Structure formats: structure tokens, C-alpha cells
Amino acid sequence: MITFDQVSKRYPGGIDVLKNVSFELAKGEMAYLSGHSGAGKSTLLKLIAAIERPNSGTVLVNNQNVSKLKSDALPYLRRNFGLIFQDHKLLFDRNVFDNVLLPLQICGFEHKESAKRVRAALDKVGLLNREKSNPIALSGGEQQRLCIARAIVNRPSILLADEPTGNLDAEYAEEIMNIFNSFHQVGVTLLISTHDAALLRETNLRIIELKQGAIQPHSRYAADLHETQGVSA
Numbered sequence: 001m002i003t004f005d006q007v008s009k010r011y012p013g014g015i016d017v018l019k020n021v022s023f024e025l026a027k028g029e030m031a032y033l034s035g036h037s038g039a040g041k042s043t044l045l046k047l048i049a050a051i052e053r054p055n056s057g058t059v060l061v062n063n064q065n066v067s068k069l070k071s072d073a074l075p076y077l078r079r080n081f082g083l084i085f086q087d088h089k090l091l092f093d094r095n096v097f098d099n100v101l102l103p104l105q106i107c108g109f110e111h112k113e114s115a116k117r118v119r120a121a122l123d124k125v126g127l128l129n130r131e132k133s134n135p136i137a138l139s140g141g142e143q144q145r146l147c148i149a150r151a152i153v154n155r156p157s158i159l160l161a162d163e164p165t166g167n168l169d170a171e172y173a174e175e176i177m178n179i180f181n182s183f184h185q186v187g188v189t190l191l192i193s194t195h196d197a198a199l200l201r202e203t204n205l206r207i208i209e210l211k212q213g214a215i216q217p218h219s220r221y222a223a224d225l226h227e228t229q230g231v232s233a
């Protein structure tokens with residue numbers, strides 16, 4: 001579903017952030033993307049959503065070379081994605097319901113169907129009773145769940161989440177991972193970047209680890225990581 005083939009990325013005037021990165025993420029797979037701060041995790045996620053373009057190599061999403069797409073094709077590509085990035089980009093001039101409604105308005109959904117979908121998404125993240133609140137009145141964990149509701153309201157087939165549990169306490173982090181697991185169960189493909197050592201230690205999911213822009217072969221799977229650390233998986 002997602003294929004990186006020898007992908008390199010350098011920002012203007014900078015060093016190579018990603019160096020010949022190759023991996024595949026299968027349809028319906030859920031995996032973690034780990035690595036130190038500055039390793040290139042956000043950049044890799046942005047390349048999938050064609051927010052950034054590689055300098056060389058190919059990024060395929062559903063067999064489509066996204067780095068070659070013209071800008072007028074990007075909105076169609078992005079309908080496949082739910083994007084949860086670190087800067088929440090919540091709109092504080094409207095309530096919770098209207099924040100989640102926005103992607104559907106952009107896609108031109110009819111109002112009755114939109115309202116149904118918005119409430120289903122808010123229900124999924126446990127915020128149905130807060131639909132009239134302003135996002136500013138929500139806690140950090142609730143704002144994060146609101147971002148997830150907004151990302152899933154379009155029923156995307158791929159969810160890309162950049163540090164979704166960053167700055168959250170363990171209880172909120174677990175809630176968010178439970179929500180992601182429930183998407184995984186229904187066939188959504190998920191790639192989740194994280195620094196969270198506890199999450200990575202405990203997971204049985206595949207871990208794609210970036211170190212200075214390159215994928216670490218030893219940590220492709222959590223089981224391998226445990227082996228290299230002398231811990232039984």
C-alpha cells in the first residue's frame with residue numbers, strides 16, 4: 001500500500017534528512033516509526049502525504065507515485081489519509097462539532113450525512129458530549145482525541161500520526177492507542193511516529209526505526225529489537 005524505494009530528502013540548504021530509505025507498509029498493517037529527535041520521522045510522514053517531495057527515489061501510495069502528482073491532484077490523494085500532526089491546527093473560532101465537520105464541508109458532503117458522520121467520529125473518541133464546547137476548553141488529551149476525530153471523519157484508509165501520544169500522561173496515551181487499535185481491527189493502515197519508549201518496549205507491532213535518516217535494519221520488528229537488547233519478546 002505504501003512503498004518507499006531509495007528515497008532521499010534534503011531541505012534547501014540543509015543536510016540529507018532521509019538517505020536511501022526503502023520499506024513497504026502492507027494494506028491494513030499498523031506499524032510504529034521510531035527514532036531520535038531530528039531523525040526524519042515527520043519528514044517521512046510528510047512525504048507519504050505529499051506535503052513534502054523527495055529529492056530522489058519513489059514514494060508509492062496504492063501504486064501511485066505521489067511525488068510526481070500535480071498539485072491539483074493532491075486533494076484527491078489526501079482524501080485517502082487521516083493526518084494527525086503535532087501542531088493540532090484546531091480552529092478556536094468554532095466549536096468541537098464544526099472542527100470535525102470542516103473536512104466534510106471541503107469535500108462537499110450533504111449536511112445531514114455530514115452531521116451523522118461527525119457524531120459517529122466524536123462518539124468513537126469519546127467526545128460526543130463535548131460537541132458544543134470550544135476546543136480551547138478541552139484538556140490536552142481531549143484536544144488530541146478531537147484531532148483524531150477530525151482525521152477519521154472522512155473514513156480514510158490510511159492514518160498517519162506524528163507523535164500522537166507526545167506530552168500525554170500514560171492513561172491518555174493508552175486511550176489513544178486503543179482508538180488506533182480499533183481502526184487497525186477494521187482494516188485501516190496506520191503508521192504512528194513515536195519517541196515513547198514504553199509503547200515501543202511493550203508492542204508486538206513492527207517498528208521502523210530511523211537513525212540519522214536511515215532505516216535501522218536490526219529494529220524492523222519489535223521482536224528483533226528485544227533480541228538485540230537481550231530481552232525475550
Ligand SMILES: Nc1ncnc2c1ncn2[C@@H]1O[C@H](COP(=O)(O)OP(=O)(O)OP(=O)(O)O)[C@@H](O)[C@H]1O
Binds near residue numbers: 040041
Ligand atoms: N521545512 C524544513 N526546512 C528545513 N529543515 C527542516 C524542515 N523540516 C525539518 N527540517 C530538518 O530536518 C530534520 C528532520 O526533521 P523531522 O521533523 O523530520 O525529524 P523528527 O524525527 O520528526 O524530529 P522530532 O522527533 O523532533 O519531531 C531536522 O534536522 C529538522 O531541523
